Amino acid sequence: MFVPKSEIITKLSANVPRYTSYPTAPNFSPDLGPQLVEKMHASIDNGGALSIYIHIPYCDRLCWFCGCHTKQTKSYIPISYYVETLLEEIELHRKALAHSPEVAHIHFGGGSPSMLKSEDFNELSKKLRTSFRVTEKTEISVEIDPNDMSDDMLVGLQKIGITRASIGVQDFDPDVQEAINRPQTFEQTRDLIEELRSINISSINVDALYGLPRQDMNRLNNTLEKVISLSPDRVAMFGYAHVPWLKKHQNMINDQELPNIEQRHQQADFADQFLTSSGLQKIGIDHYATPEDSLTKALNEGTLHRNFQGYTTDQCNNLLGLGASSINQYDGGFIQNTVPTKQYKAQISEGKFAANRGYELTQDDRIRGYVIERLMCDFSFNFDDVAIKFGDTGTPIIETAKSVVLQDSDDLCWIGNGKFNVSADKRAFTRIVASKFDAYLSKQNSKFSKPI
Ligand SMILES: C[S@@+](CC[C@H](N)C(=O)[O-])C[C@H]1O[C@@H](n2cnc3c(N)ncnc32)[C@H](O)[C@@H]1O
Numbered sequence: 001m002f003v004p005k006s007e008i009i010t011k012l013s014a015n016v017p018r019y020t021s022y023p024t025a026p027n028f029s030p031d032l033g034p035q036l037v038e039k040m041h042a043s044i045d046n047g048g049a050l051s052i053y054i055h056i057p058y059c060d061r062l063c064w065f066c067g068c069h070t071k072q073t074k075s076y077i078p079i080s081y082y083v084e085t086l087l088e089e090i091e092l093h094r095k096a097l098a099h100s101p102e103v104a105h106i107h108f109g110g111g112s113p114s115m116l117k118s119e120d121f122n123e124l125s126k127k128l129r130t131s132f133r134v135t136e137k138t139e140i141s142v143e144i145d146p147n148d149m150s151d152d153m154l155v156g157l158q159k160i161g162i163t164r165a166s167i168g169v170q171d172f173d174p175d176v177q178e179a180i181n182r183p184q185t186f187e188q189t190r191d192l193i194e195e196l197r198s199i200n201i202s203s204i205n206v207d208a209l210y211g212l213p214r215q216d217m218n219r220l221n222n223t224l225e226k227v228i229s230l231s232p233d234r235v236a237m238f239g240y241a242h243v244p245w246l247k248k249h250q251n252m253i254n255d256q257e258l259p260n261i262e263q264r265h266q267q268a269d270f271a272d273q274f275l276t277s278s279g280l281q282k283i284g285i286d287h288y289a290t291p292e293d294s295l296t297k298a299l300n301e302g303t304l305h306r307n308f309q310g311y312t313t314d315q316c317n318n319l320l321g322l323g324a325s326s327i328n329q330y331d332g333g334f335i336q337n338t339v340p341t342k343q344y345k346a347q348i349s350e351g352k353f354a355a356n357r358g359y360e361l362t363q364d365d366r367i368r369g370y371v372i373e374r375l376m377c378d379f380s381f382n383f384d385d386v387a388i389k390f391g392d393t394g395t396p397i398i399e400t401a402k403s404v405v406l407q408d409s410d411d412l413c414w415i416g417n418g419k420f421n422v423s424a425d426k427r428a429f430t431r432i433v434a435s436k437f438d439a440y441l442s443k444q445n446s447k448f449s450k451p452i
Pocket residue numbers: 059065066067068109110111112113143144145146167168169170207208209238239240241242
Protein backbone atom coordinates (compact mmCIF):
# COMPACT_ATOMS: atom_id res chain seq x y z
CA MET A 1 0.00 0.00 0.00
CA PHE A 2 1.25 3.49 -0.85
CA VAL A 3 1.90 5.65 2.23
CA PRO A 4 0.60 9.15 1.56
CA LYS A 5 2.86 12.15 2.18
CA SER A 6 2.91 13.60 5.67
CA GLU A 7 1.03 16.76 4.63
CA ILE A 8 -1.85 14.70 3.26
CA ILE A 9 -1.90 12.58 6.39
CA THR A 10 -2.05 15.64 8.64
CA LYS A 11 -4.66 17.32 6.46
CA LEU A 12 -6.86 14.23 6.52
CA SER A 13 -6.59 13.49 10.21
CA ALA A 14 -9.91 15.10 11.18
CA ASN A 15 -11.91 13.27 13.83
CA VAL A 16 -14.61 11.12 12.23
CA PRO A 17 -16.98 8.35 13.37
CA ARG A 18 -16.27 4.63 12.92
CA TYR A 19 -19.68 4.28 11.25
CA THR A 20 -20.95 1.22 13.05
CA SER A 21 -24.37 2.83 12.45
CA TYR A 22 -25.80 5.76 10.56
CA PRO A 23 -26.77 8.11 12.05
CA THR A 24 -24.16 7.54 14.75
CA ALA A 25 -25.11 7.19 18.44
CA PRO A 26 -24.40 10.85 19.43
CA ASN A 27 -27.33 11.79 17.14
CA PHE A 28 -29.81 9.66 19.08
CA SER A 29 -32.32 11.86 20.86
CA PRO A 30 -33.01 11.87 24.60
CA ASP A 31 -36.62 12.73 23.66
CA LEU A 32 -37.03 9.38 21.96
CA GLY A 33 -36.48 5.99 23.52
CA PRO A 34 -39.35 4.43 25.48
CA GLN A 35 -41.79 5.56 22.74
CA LEU A 36 -39.95 3.50 20.13
CA VAL A 37 -39.92 0.21 22.05
CA GLU A 38 -43.41 -0.77 20.91
CA LYS A 39 -42.44 -0.11 17.28
CA MET A 40 -39.33 -2.23 17.73
CA HIS A 41 -41.37 -5.15 19.08
CA ALA A 42 -43.76 -4.83 16.11
CA SER A 43 -40.76 -4.90 13.79
CA ILE A 44 -39.41 -8.05 15.51
CA ASP A 45 -42.87 -9.68 15.31
CA ASN A 46 -43.07 -8.91 11.58
CA GLY A 47 -39.44 -9.65 10.80
CA GLY A 48 -37.41 -12.79 10.20
CA ALA A 49 -34.64 -13.99 12.45
CA LEU A 50 -33.43 -11.87 15.36
CA SER A 51 -29.93 -11.18 16.65
CA ILE A 52 -29.20 -10.52 20.31
CA TYR A 53 -26.37 -8.55 21.93
CA ILE A 54 -25.80 -8.87 25.68
CA HIS A 55 -23.54 -6.30 27.31
CA ILE A 56 -21.56 -7.15 30.47
CA PRO A 57 -20.15 -3.82 31.71
CA TYR A 58 -17.63 -5.18 34.25
CA CYS A 59 -13.91 -5.91 34.31
CA ASP A 60 -11.62 -6.96 37.16
CA ARG A 61 -9.07 -4.30 36.14
CA LEU A 62 -9.30 -1.26 33.93
CA CYS A 63 -6.97 -1.03 30.94
CA TRP A 64 -5.96 2.60 30.43
CA PHE A 65 -6.65 2.46 26.68
CA CYS A 66 -10.19 1.11 27.04
CA GLY A 67 -12.95 2.89 25.13
CA CYS A 68 -15.75 0.47 26.08
CA HIS A 69 -18.67 0.99 28.48
CA THR A 70 -17.32 -0.84 31.50
CA LYS A 71 -16.28 -0.43 35.11
CA GLN A 72 -13.90 -2.16 37.42
CA THR A 73 -15.11 -4.46 40.16
CA LYS A 74 -13.16 -6.80 42.41
CA SER A 75 -16.37 -8.24 43.84
CA TYR A 76 -18.79 -10.56 42.04
CA ILE A 77 -21.84 -9.18 43.92
CA PRO A 78 -22.69 -6.38 41.43
CA ILE A 79 -22.31 -8.86 38.56
CA SER A 80 -24.76 -11.27 40.22
CA TYR A 81 -27.33 -8.49 40.57
CA TYR A 82 -26.69 -7.42 37.01
CA VAL A 83 -27.33 -10.94 35.69
CA GLU A 84 -30.65 -10.99 37.60
CA THR A 85 -31.55 -7.72 35.90
CA LEU A 86 -30.66 -9.15 32.48
CA LEU A 87 -32.98 -12.10 33.18
CA GLU A 88 -35.79 -9.65 34.05
CA GLU A 89 -35.08 -7.62 30.92
CA ILE A 90 -35.34 -10.75 28.73
CA GLU A 91 -38.65 -11.56 30.43
CA LEU A 92 -39.99 -8.04 29.69
CA HIS A 93 -39.17 -8.47 26.00
CA ARG A 94 -40.61 -11.99 25.93
CA LYS A 95 -43.93 -10.76 27.31
CA ALA A 96 -44.05 -7.82 24.88
CA LEU A 97 -43.55 -9.96 21.77
CA ALA A 98 -46.47 -11.72 20.10
CA HIS A 99 -44.27 -14.48 18.66
CA SER A 100 -41.08 -16.18 19.71
CA PRO A 101 -38.54 -15.15 17.05
CA GLU A 102 -35.82 -17.45 15.75
CA VAL A 103 -32.39 -16.26 16.86
CA ALA A 104 -29.56 -16.10 14.31
CA HIS A 105 -26.76 -14.70 16.49
CA ILE A 106 -26.18 -14.15 20.20
CA HIS A 107 -23.14 -12.09 21.16
CA PHE A 108 -21.85 -11.56 24.71
CA GLY A 109 -19.78 -8.36 24.69
CA GLY A 110 -18.37 -5.97 27.19
CA GLY A 111 -16.55 -5.14 29.30
CA SER A 112 -15.55 -8.70 30.00
CA PRO A 113 -18.29 -11.34 29.69
CA SER A 114 -15.54 -13.82 30.57
CA MET A 115 -15.97 -12.65 34.19
CA LEU A 116 -19.37 -14.40 34.34
CA LYS A 117 -19.53 -17.54 36.47
CA SER A 118 -20.60 -20.69 34.61
CA GLU A 119 -23.88 -20.81 36.57
CA ASP A 120 -24.72 -17.28 35.35
CA PHE A 121 -23.86 -18.10 31.73
CA ASN A 122 -26.16 -21.07 32.18
CA GLU A 123 -29.04 -19.04 33.64
CA LEU A 124 -28.81 -16.51 30.80
CA SER A 125 -28.65 -19.24 28.20
CA LYS A 126 -31.67 -21.05 29.71
CA LYS A 127 -33.69 -17.84 29.79
CA LEU A 128 -32.81 -16.99 26.18
CA ARG A 129 -33.72 -20.51 25.07
CA THR A 130 -37.10 -20.47 26.81
CA SER A 131 -37.92 -16.95 25.59
CA PHE A 132 -36.78 -17.13 21.95
CA ARG A 133 -36.15 -19.87 19.40
CA VAL A 134 -32.45 -20.64 19.77
CA THR A 135 -31.61 -23.44 17.33
CA GLU A 136 -28.60 -25.52 16.32
CA LYS A 137 -27.92 -22.90 13.66
CA THR A 138 -27.70 -20.05 16.17
CA GLU A 139 -24.18 -18.66 16.29
CA ILE A 140 -23.16 -17.79 19.86
CA SER A 141 -20.06 -15.65 20.36
CA VAL A 142 -18.25 -14.15 23.33
CA GLU A 143 -15.48 -11.64 24.03
CA ILE A 144 -12.78 -13.02 26.33
CA ASP A 145 -10.08 -11.32 28.34
CA PRO A 146 -7.43 -14.11 28.78
CA ASN A 147 -6.77 -12.83 32.31
CA ASP A 148 -10.19 -14.23 33.28
CA MET A 149 -9.38 -17.74 32.11
CA SER A 150 -10.45 -20.46 34.59
CA ASP A 151 -11.87 -23.97 34.43
CA ASP A 152 -15.22 -22.58 35.54
CA MET A 153 -15.29 -20.09 32.67
CA LEU A 154 -14.45 -22.80 30.13
CA VAL A 155 -17.19 -25.05 31.52
CA GLY A 156 -19.62 -22.14 31.25
CA LEU A 157 -18.72 -21.45 27.61
CA GLN A 158 -18.95 -25.10 26.65
CA LYS A 159 -22.31 -25.62 28.36
CA ILE A 160 -24.03 -22.78 26.58
CA GLY A 161 -22.73 -23.83 23.16
CA ILE A 162 -20.40 -20.95 22.30
CA THR A 163 -19.34 -21.25 18.65
CA ARG A 164 -16.99 -18.27 18.28
CA ALA A 165 -14.63 -16.50 20.69
CA SER A 166 -12.97 -13.13 20.41
CA ILE A 167 -9.74 -12.82 22.40
CA GLY A 168 -8.34 -9.45 23.45
CA VAL A 169 -4.58 -9.29 22.86
CA GLN A 170 -3.83 -5.62 22.06
CA ASP A 171 0.01 -5.93 22.21
CA PHE A 172 2.32 -8.61 23.66
CA ASP A 173 5.22 -6.29 24.48
CA PRO A 174 5.62 -5.96 28.31
CA ASP A 175 6.67 -2.30 28.04
CA VAL A 176 3.61 -1.39 25.94
CA GLN A 177 1.45 -3.47 28.28
CA GLU A 178 2.79 -1.51 31.25
CA ALA A 179 1.88 1.77 29.54
CA ILE A 180 -1.71 0.60 29.02
CA ASN A 181 -2.14 -1.37 32.27
CA ARG A 182 -2.74 -4.63 30.43
CA PRO A 183 -0.35 -7.36 31.57
CA GLN A 184 -0.93 -10.53 29.53
CA THR A 185 1.61 -13.12 28.46
CA PHE A 186 1.75 -14.84 25.10
CA GLU A 187 1.73 -18.21 26.90
CA GLN A 188 -1.54 -17.55 28.76
CA THR A 189 -3.15 -16.38 25.51
CA ARG A 190 -1.88 -19.44 23.61
CA ASP A 191 -3.07 -21.80 26.39
CA LEU A 192 -6.51 -20.20 26.39
CA ILE A 193 -6.88 -20.62 22.64
CA GLU A 194 -5.77 -24.25 22.86
CA GLU A 195 -8.35 -24.88 25.62
CA LEU A 196 -11.07 -23.19 23.57
CA ARG A 197 -10.25 -25.31 20.53
CA SER A 198 -10.27 -28.44 22.69
CA ILE A 199 -13.87 -27.71 23.67
CA ASN A 200 -14.84 -27.23 20.01
CA ILE A 201 -14.87 -23.44 19.99
CA SER A 202 -13.05 -23.55 16.72
CA SER A 203 -13.59 -20.04 15.40
CA ILE A 204 -11.14 -17.66 17.05
CA ASN A 205 -10.83 -13.91 16.57
CA VAL A 206 -7.90 -11.95 18.01
CA ASP A 207 -8.11 -8.20 18.72
CA ALA A 208 -4.86 -6.26 18.32
CA LEU A 209 -4.15 -2.52 18.39
CA TYR A 210 -1.75 -0.11 16.74
CA GLY A 211 -1.18 3.49 17.83
CA LEU A 212 -0.54 2.48 21.46
CA PRO A 213 1.94 4.28 23.72
CA ARG A 214 5.53 2.98 23.38
CA GLN A 215 4.61 0.93 20.30
CA ASP A 216 7.16 0.95 17.51
CA MET A 217 7.58 -1.11 14.34
CA ASN A 218 9.79 -3.67 15.99
CA ARG A 219 7.32 -4.27 18.82
CA LEU A 220 4.39 -4.34 16.44
CA ASN A 221 6.23 -6.86 14.28
CA ASN A 222 6.89 -9.11 17.30
CA THR A 223 3.25 -8.91 18.41
CA LEU A 224 1.95 -9.73 14.95
CA GLU A 225 4.35 -12.68 14.59
CA LYS A 226 2.96 -14.05 17.84
CA VAL A 227 -0.64 -13.36 16.78
CA ILE A 228 -0.15 -15.25 13.51
CA SER A 229 1.50 -18.17 15.34
CA LEU A 230 -1.86 -18.63 17.10
CA SER A 231 -3.53 -19.34 13.70
CA PRO A 232 -6.54 -17.09 14.32
CA ASP A 233 -9.51 -17.33 11.94
CA ARG A 234 -9.96 -13.59 12.21
CA VAL A 235 -7.86 -10.64 13.38
CA ALA A 236 -9.33 -7.24 14.24
CA MET A 237 -6.53 -4.66 13.93
CA PHE A 238 -7.93 -1.49 15.45
CA GLY A 239 -6.23 1.88 15.66
CA TYR A 240 -6.14 2.97 19.31
CA ALA A 241 -8.84 5.66 19.72
CA HIS A 242 -7.44 8.19 22.18
CA VAL A 243 -10.48 10.12 23.41
CA PRO A 244 -9.64 11.20 27.00
CA TRP A 245 -12.36 13.86 26.78
CA LEU A 246 -14.86 10.95 26.72
CA LYS A 247 -12.92 8.31 28.70
CA LYS A 248 -11.24 9.90 31.70
CA HIS A 249 -9.00 6.89 32.52
CA GLN A 250 -7.22 7.39 29.17
CA ASN A 251 -5.57 10.38 30.90
CA MET A 252 -3.40 7.72 32.59
CA ILE A 253 -1.73 7.30 29.19
CA ASN A 254 1.22 9.59 28.69
CA ASP A 255 0.48 11.61 25.51
CA GLN A 256 4.23 11.98 24.93
CA GLU A 257 4.52 8.21 24.47
CA LEU A 258 1.86 8.00 21.75
CA PRO A 259 2.98 7.62 18.15
CA ASN A 260 2.28 10.71 16.04
CA ILE A 261 -0.20 10.65 13.16
CA GLU A 262 2.45 9.74 10.60
CA GLN A 263 3.77 6.91 12.76
CA ARG A 264 0.19 5.67 13.22
CA HIS A 265 -0.13 5.54 9.45
CA GLN A 266 3.08 3.61 9.12
CA GLN A 267 1.96 1.16 11.81
CA ALA A 268 -1.45 0.66 10.15
CA ASP A 269 0.23 0.12 6.82
CA PHE A 270 2.81 -2.27 8.27
CA ALA A 271 0.12 -4.33 10.06
CA ASP A 272 -1.92 -4.45 6.86
CA GLN A 273 0.99 -5.80 4.83
CA PHE A 274 2.01 -8.21 7.57
CA LEU A 275 -1.45 -9.72 7.98
CA THR A 276 -2.29 -9.94 4.28
CA SER A 277 1.08 -11.47 3.43
CA SER A 278 0.40 -14.05 6.17
CA GLY A 279 -2.51 -15.34 4.08
CA LEU A 280 -5.37 -13.40 5.65
CA GLN A 281 -7.87 -11.53 3.48
CA LYS A 282 -8.54 -7.91 4.38
CA ILE A 283 -12.15 -7.33 5.44
CA GLY A 284 -13.27 -3.71 5.38
CA ILE A 285 -11.08 -1.15 7.09
CA ASP A 286 -9.72 -3.10 10.06
CA HIS A 287 -10.54 -6.83 9.94
CA TYR A 288 -8.65 -9.77 8.45
CA ALA A 289 -9.91 -13.33 7.98
CA THR A 290 -8.79 -16.66 6.52
CA PRO A 291 -10.03 -17.41 2.98
CA GLU A 292 -12.38 -20.10 4.43
CA ASP A 293 -13.92 -17.81 7.05
CA SER A 294 -17.57 -16.78 6.71
CA LEU A 295 -16.56 -13.07 6.76
CA THR A 296 -14.40 -13.62 3.65
CA LYS A 297 -17.25 -15.47 1.94
CA ALA A 298 -19.66 -12.65 2.79
CA LEU A 299 -17.18 -10.08 1.41
CA ASN A 300 -16.82 -12.03 -1.84
CA GLU A 301 -20.59 -12.43 -2.17
CA GLY A 302 -21.28 -8.74 -1.46
CA THR A 303 -23.23 -9.57 1.71
CA LEU A 304 -20.81 -8.24 4.31
CA HIS A 305 -22.47 -5.98 6.89
CA ARG A 306 -21.36 -3.59 9.58
CA ASN A 307 -23.20 -3.14 12.86
CA PHE A 308 -22.40 -2.05 16.42
CA GLN A 309 -20.09 -5.04 16.86
CA GLY A 310 -18.13 -4.23 13.68
CA TYR A 311 -18.01 -6.38 10.54
CA THR A 312 -20.50 -9.22 10.49
CA THR A 313 -22.20 -11.82 8.32
CA ASP A 314 -25.40 -11.07 10.23
CA GLN A 315 -28.29 -10.35 7.83
CA CYS A 316 -30.97 -9.72 10.50
CA ASN A 317 -32.95 -6.49 10.37
CA ASN A 318 -33.53 -6.60 14.09
CA LEU A 319 -30.88 -6.58 16.80
CA LEU A 320 -32.08 -6.75 20.39
CA GLY A 321 -29.62 -5.08 22.76
CA LEU A 322 -29.73 -6.27 26.37
CA GLY A 323 -27.94 -4.67 29.29
CA ALA A 324 -26.69 -1.20 30.18
CA SER A 325 -25.67 0.95 27.17
CA SER A 326 -26.69 -1.70 24.58
CA ILE A 327 -28.09 -0.47 21.31
CA ASN A 328 -31.18 -2.01 19.71
CA GLN A 329 -31.55 -1.77 15.97
CA TYR A 330 -34.83 -2.36 14.17
CA ASP A 331 -36.28 -1.64 10.74
CA GLY A 332 -37.31 1.87 11.72
CA GLY A 333 -34.39 3.07 13.84
CA PHE A 334 -32.28 2.68 16.97
CA ILE A 335 -32.84 2.64 20.71
CA GLN A 336 -30.00 2.86 23.22
CA ASN A 337 -30.42 1.54 26.75
CA THR A 338 -29.47 3.68 29.74
CA VAL A 339 -25.70 3.71 30.22
CA PRO A 340 -25.16 3.90 34.03
CA THR A 341 -25.70 0.38 35.39
CA LYS A 342 -27.41 1.63 38.58
CA GLN A 343 -30.05 3.50 36.61
CA TYR A 344 -30.42 0.63 34.14
CA LYS A 345 -31.07 -1.80 37.01
CA ALA A 346 -33.56 0.61 38.61
CA GLN A 347 -35.60 0.97 35.40
CA ILE A 348 -35.78 -2.77 34.77
CA SER A 349 -36.66 -3.59 38.38
CA GLU A 350 -39.62 -1.18 38.09
CA GLY A 351 -40.82 -3.33 35.20
CA LYS A 352 -39.91 -0.70 32.58
CA PHE A 353 -37.67 -1.05 29.55
CA ALA A 354 -34.29 0.68 29.92
CA ALA A 355 -34.67 2.56 26.61
CA ASN A 356 -33.04 5.94 27.07
CA ARG A 357 -32.25 7.55 23.71
CA GLY A 358 -33.51 6.77 20.25
CA TYR A 359 -33.66 7.62 16.62
CA GLU A 360 -36.31 7.14 13.91
CA LEU A 361 -34.87 6.81 10.42
CA THR A 362 -35.98 9.08 7.59
CA GLN A 363 -35.72 7.97 3.95
CA ASP A 364 -32.68 10.23 3.59
CA ASP A 365 -31.00 8.47 6.56
CA ARG A 366 -31.67 5.04 5.02
CA ILE A 367 -30.05 6.05 1.73
CA ARG A 368 -27.03 7.69 3.38
CA GLY A 369 -26.77 4.74 5.80
CA TYR A 370 -26.78 2.30 2.88
CA VAL A 371 -23.98 4.02 0.93
CA ILE A 372 -21.88 4.56 4.07
CA GLU A 373 -22.21 0.86 4.99
CA ARG A 374 -21.24 -0.22 1.45
CA LEU A 375 -18.21 2.11 1.51
CA MET A 376 -17.09 0.75 4.88
CA CYS A 377 -17.54 -2.86 3.64
CA ASP A 378 -16.73 -2.77 -0.11
CA PHE A 379 -14.95 0.62 -0.56
CA SER A 380 -17.53 1.41 -3.25
CA PHE A 381 -21.23 1.60 -3.99
CA ASN A 382 -23.06 0.89 -7.20
CA PHE A 383 -25.43 3.49 -8.67
CA ASP A 384 -27.75 0.80 -10.11
CA ASP A 385 -28.04 -0.83 -6.68
CA VAL A 386 -29.02 2.54 -5.19
CA ALA A 387 -31.67 3.00 -7.92
CA ILE A 388 -33.06 -0.54 -7.45
CA LYS A 389 -33.20 -0.14 -3.68
CA PHE A 390 -34.45 3.43 -3.38
CA GLY A 391 -35.93 4.38 -6.80
CA ASP A 392 -36.04 8.11 -7.56
CA THR A 393 -35.39 8.97 -3.92
CA GLY A 394 -31.84 7.66 -4.45
CA THR A 395 -31.02 10.20 -7.17
CA PRO A 396 -29.79 12.98 -4.81
CA ILE A 397 -27.12 10.70 -3.26
CA ILE A 398 -25.70 10.04 -6.74
CA GLU A 399 -25.52 13.80 -7.25
CA THR A 400 -23.79 14.08 -3.85
CA ALA A 401 -21.29 11.40 -4.99
CA LYS A 402 -20.49 13.41 -8.12
CA SER A 403 -19.93 16.59 -6.13
CA VAL A 404 -17.75 14.71 -3.58
CA VAL A 405 -15.49 13.63 -6.48
CA LEU A 406 -15.47 17.16 -7.93
CA GLN A 407 -14.37 18.68 -4.62
CA ASP A 408 -11.79 15.96 -3.90
CA SER A 409 -8.33 17.47 -4.34
CA ASP A 410 -6.59 14.49 -2.69
CA ASP A 411 -7.63 11.75 -5.15
CA LEU A 412 -9.48 9.93 -2.39
CA CYS A 413 -12.28 8.75 -4.64
CA TRP A 414 -13.43 8.40 -8.23
CA ILE A 415 -16.47 7.39 -10.29
CA GLY A 416 -16.25 4.68 -12.95
CA ASN A 417 -18.22 1.65 -14.22
CA GLY A 418 -21.38 3.02 -12.62
CA LYS A 419 -19.78 3.05 -9.16
CA PHE A 420 -18.47 5.52 -6.60
CA ASN A 421 -15.10 4.15 -5.42
CA VAL A 422 -12.56 4.88 -2.71
CA SER A 423 -9.14 5.01 -4.45
CA ALA A 424 -7.24 1.76 -3.90
CA ASP A 425 -4.19 3.52 -2.40
CA LYS A 426 -6.34 5.72 -0.09
CA ARG A 427 -8.48 3.09 1.58
CA ALA A 428 -6.92 4.06 4.89
CA PHE A 429 -9.06 7.21 4.55
CA THR A 430 -12.37 5.40 3.98
CA ARG A 431 -13.91 6.88 7.15
CA ILE A 432 -13.12 10.35 5.79
CA VAL A 433 -14.75 9.51 2.44
CA ALA A 434 -17.80 8.01 4.20
CA SER A 435 -18.09 11.16 6.30
CA LYS A 436 -18.73 13.17 3.10
CA PHE A 437 -22.12 11.41 2.95
CA ASP A 438 -22.91 12.10 6.63
CA ALA A 439 -25.51 14.87 6.92
CA TYR A 440 -25.00 15.31 10.67
CA LEU A 441 -21.23 15.34 11.06
CA SER A 442 -20.52 19.07 11.14
CA LYS A 443 -22.63 19.40 14.30
CA GLN A 444 -20.43 17.17 16.47
CA ASN A 445 -17.25 16.03 14.72
CA SER A 446 -14.83 16.86 17.54
CA LYS A 447 -16.23 14.03 19.69
CA PHE A 448 -14.82 11.28 17.47
CA SER A 449 -11.41 9.66 17.09
CA LYS A 450 -8.71 9.92 14.43
CA PRO A 451 -9.62 8.12 11.18
CA ILE A 452 -6.39 6.06 11.18
C1 LIG B 1 -14.86 -5.07 24.91
S1 LIG B 1 -13.25 -5.05 24.47
C2 LIG B 1 -12.54 -6.63 24.76
C3 LIG B 1 -12.98 -7.69 25.55
C4 LIG B 1 -12.13 -8.02 26.73
N1 LIG B 1 -12.57 -7.23 27.81
C5 LIG B 1 -10.64 -7.80 26.53
O1 LIG B 1 -10.19 -6.71 26.80
O2 LIG B 1 -9.95 -8.74 26.13
C6 LIG B 1 -13.24 -5.23 22.71
C7 LIG B 1 -12.02 -4.68 22.00
O3 LIG B 1 -12.17 -3.32 21.79
C8 LIG B 1 -10.89 -2.79 21.49
N2 LIG B 1 -10.76 -1.48 22.12
C9 LIG B 1 -11.02 -1.15 23.39
N3 LIG B 1 -10.74 0.15 23.61
C10 LIG B 1 -10.30 0.64 22.44
C11 LIG B 1 -9.85 1.94 22.02
N4 LIG B 1 -9.80 2.97 22.85
N5 LIG B 1 -9.49 2.09 20.73
C12 LIG B 1 -9.55 1.06 19.86
N6 LIG B 1 -9.95 -0.18 20.21
C13 LIG B 1 -10.32 -0.38 21.48
C14 LIG B 1 -9.84 -3.75 22.03
O4 LIG B 1 -9.06 -4.29 20.99
C15 LIG B 1 -10.69 -4.79 22.70
O5 LIG B 1 -10.14 -6.09 22.61
